[in-house]
Amino acid sequence: MNTPYSMLINGRLVAGKRLEPVINPSDESVVAQSPLADAAQVDAAVEGAATAFKRWRKTTQPERRAVLLAISKVIADNSDELSTLLVKEQGRPLPLAQFEMQLAMQFLAWYAEQSVDVEVQIDEPARRVEIHHTPLGVVAGIVPWNAPIHLAIAKIAPALMTGNTIVIKPAPTTPLTTLRLGELIADVVPAGVVNIVTGGSDVGARLTTHPQIAKVSFTGSTATGKLIMASAADTLKRITLELGGNDAAIVLPDADPAAIAPMLFGMSFFNSGQVCAVIKRLYVHADLYDAVCEQMAAMANGAVLGDGLDASSQFGPVQNRAQYEKVLGYIDGARRDGRIIAGGQALRRPGYFVPLTVVRDIADGTALVDEEPFGPVLPIIKYRDIDELIERVNRSPYGLGASVWSRDVAAASRVASQIDSGTVWVNQHCALDPAVPFPTMKNSGIGCESGRSGLLEYTALKVVNINKA
Numbered sequence: 001m002n003t004p005y006s007m008l009i010n011g012r013l014v015a016g017k018r019l020e021p022v023i024n025p026s027d028e029s030v031v032a033q034s035p036l037a038d039a040a041q042v043d044a045a046v047e048g049a050a051t052a053f054k055r056w057r058k059t060t061q062p063e064r065r066a067v068l069l070a071i072s073k074v075i076a077d078n079s080d081e082l083s084t085l086l087v088k089e090q091g092r093p094l095p096l097a098q099f100e101m102q103l104a105m106q107f108l109a110w111y112a113e114q115s116v117d118v119e120v121q122i123d124e125p126a127r128r129v130e131i132h133h134t135p136l137g138v139v140a141g142i143v144p145w146n147a148p149i150h151l152a153i154a155k156i157a158p159a160l161m162t163g164n165t166i167v168i169k170p171a172p173t174t175p176l177t178t179l180r181l182g183e184l185i186a187d188v189v190p191a192g193v194v195n196i197v198t199g200g201s202d203v204g205a206r207l208t209t210h211p212q213i214a215k216v217s218f219t220g221s222t223a224t225g226k227l228i229m230a231s232a233a234d235t236l237k238r239i240t241l242e243l244g245g246n247d248a249a250i251v252l253p254d255a256d257p258a259a260i261a262p263m264l265f266g267m268s269f270f271n272s273g274q275v276c277a278v279i280k281r282l283y284v285h286a287d288l289y290d291a292v293c294e295q296m297a298a299m300a301n302g303a304v305l306g307d308g309l310d311a312s313s314q315f316g317p318v319q320n321r322a323q324y325e326k327v328l329g330y331i332d333g334a335r336r337d338g339r340i341i342a343g344g345q346a347l348r349r350p351g352y353f354v355p356l357t358v359v360r361d362i363a364d365g366t367a368l369v370d371e372e373p374f375g376p377v378l379p380i381i382k383y384r385d386i387d388e389l390i391e392r393v394n395r396s397p398y399g400l401g402a403s404v405w406s407r408d409v410a411a412a413s414r415v416a417s418q419i420d421s422g423t424v425w426v427n428q429h430c431a432l433d434p435a436v437p438f439p440t441m442k443n444s445g446i447g448c449e450s451g452r453s454g455l456l457e458y459t460a461l462k463v464v465n466i467n468k469a
């Protein structure tokens, strides 16, 4: 199949003047051709969104709600097609692709019930003070390749609910499912309210410097986030940056290795480790270290990798060649810096398959522990003293997520309160919920998505101060 997909620009489906093949990471075949927006098409999308904003900002909560629910219905009605396409371009197993559609619908459902009503702060005989949360204008939503639909919806839903319009740019290696969604929603979303343009960093940069873009909501790497922050400065755009993470999971000495190992494993290798907030360094108390290492290695060795459309596959490939080579580089380093007890060799087959790799006897100060590999490779580090460990964990430049594991929830919560990261989970990890803010600290970003706080990031605070005397 080599069908070119269309972009959604101001309510019209528009072909690219240039095309780029999208590669299936499971076998390196071409899935389809993706359009590459040129500068005029990016400008047309922004212009369309700016025009639509004039009408959309005046819509009522029920009108916005209806559009979000209509998008959700489109996803539900076309879930099989969208999930299958997502597997082909992203690589994840089909049940995980179906889960991504469910997550997107869950986010749409939650945001559809939100509103940003005027709050009356003071209402006295002589004066009245109102707090308004006004829309910003046109939002640019820039999305990475690990969860294209979920992350696009996590921007579209709050942007629309608060009265903004949006231009979405998916990652160049996973544009197809988002483009297809655009084709499917073209008739249910008013023209210009949601636009989808595809391409690489040039398209992204045109959006982040565009004078008519009021806000950039970016999810991606810390390096790109810094570029975006700099490029948004000139026009003083609002920014939300959801960037890289190097989440620590801390296993306290009283934890039950047999009970927690399957959860630790699941949350280290979910989507083959290609999630911002999965476990990326696992710290285990010396008393449990051997037991946890053994169990993690056994589960990794037993994992079935394969094409995501093959029902027997539990894990897919790394999403793209550049990332595949990066992950293999981290594994090479781990051969020197630690002891590989599962995986460790790229599979000899087409596609970007890296076996689930577990590394023990490795320490802080090595690339695998200190950096974000963003792939199926997990270092397990031994510790003895929890206070010293908290300091070590907090030395990381990242601050996205972390978790603490113990039979004693109160003890785990005390440790959690001392970790410098946007979220600390206790006896779970990466438990995402549209109602719960997902904030960032340090080099993991600026601001937050989800929850009421995330919603308000799409608004400007405005005070109407009335003299009634």
Ligand code: NAD
Binding pocket: 142, 143, 144, 145, 146, 169, 170, 171, 172, 199, 200, 201, 202, 203, 204, 205, 208, 219, 220, 221, 222, 223, 224, 225, 227, 228, 241, 242, 243, 244, 245, 275, 276, 277, 372, 374, 400, 444, 445
């Ligand atoms: P990336 O930064 O390379 O690319 C992300 C997006 O930015 C893509 O659409 C890309 O085309 C675009 N882009 C690249 N250069 C740009 C520029 N100069 N201006 C504007 N846009 C530009 O990230 P990636 O490799 O696609 O994704 C992996 C990273 O994303 C990891 O670091 C991961 O932790 C992070 N991530 C973070 C979260 C979160 O919520 N914090 C969620 C998922 C992924």
